[in-house]
Amino acid sequence: MAMAGLARCRRGTRAASRVIAFALLVSSGGLLASGCRDEKPAAPLQSLRPEPLPSLASSTEPRGDGGARDAGAAVAMAPVYGEPLPEAAVRLQLEGERVRVGGEAFEPSKPGDAKRLAERVKGREVLVVPDADTFLAQTSELLEVLRDAAKRTWLAHPDAPVAYPVVLRDEEGFRAWLAEVAPGKLRIIQRADGFELSTSVGKLPGPDANGPSVPVREGRQDLATLRHGLGLLAGRFKTSEDICLVPSFGTEVAQAARALGAVYTAPGEPLFETLCLVFPTPPRRGGEDAGAKPGPTPSE
Helix, strand or coil: CHHHHHHHHHHHHHHHHHHHHHHHHHHHHHHHHHHHHHCCCCCCHHHHCCCCCCCCCCCEEECCCCCEEECCCCCCCCCCCCEECCCCCEEEEEECCEEEECCEEECCCCHHHHHHHHHHHCCCEEEEECCCCCEHHHHHHHHHHHHHHCCEEEEECCCCCEEEEEEEECHHHHHHHHHCCCCCCEEEEEECCEEEEEECCEECCCCCCCCCCEECECCECCHHHHHHHHHHHHHHCCCCCEEEEEECCCCEHHHHHHHHHHHEEECCEECCCEEEEECCCCCCCCCCCCCCCCCCCCCC
16 A cells, blocks of 8 residues: 555656646746747848948039039139148248258259258158149159158148148058058049049049049139038048048149148138048169059049
């Protein structure tokens, strides 16, 4: 009798264990199901695409006074803005491949002159004053000296008493900047047919899909529309703090300075904190050009 009672007790215990295990399983499944129901569905892949760029391809464009004009109208005169001229800066007057500092002339393509000029500007602020005829390609050795020796380089506007502080980058430095992980990577590509505004997600569309963002009008740079386009980019890339001007190397330095003025919307108020000027890498001395690299293109 005792053995029969013990067997019944064991069977009852096992049955109770199975009931408890089943209840726990049901409860756990309910919690998992509840957790699955609370999960939000994954965002569609389309939502991960970058926001599209604004466009300059419209029938009306800004006037110099802030109004609008028809796209076929004459080029609007854009007011010139910038920073006050740096009073304590060493003044360098461009004269083709030569540069004049006070009454002394230097030809930076000559190693001896480059060394003397570097000693003259070492640790100093420098104001580069362009003439009408000096091309960017003629200044590569000069800008290399200033990049390496000067404390800060300013580029004077040829038509107004303002100047622009610039970070100087040769082609290799420009490529390194492009490779940095940062939003925007905004560039003004200055070409003979106009300005192309390039970003990390493509170029700002202009009136012609196959042409520059801001085409030349009547043989003149359209700085009012360039300023408008840069404002659109500043609104699209709100965290971008720098922008690079990449002139074709056959561009006059004075024209590059005028283009920099479009970055400003008022005296002392640039759209971007840092302005970069890209210059051609000087050929290696001794007649070897192996170290020189091809110039940046609008696609970069």
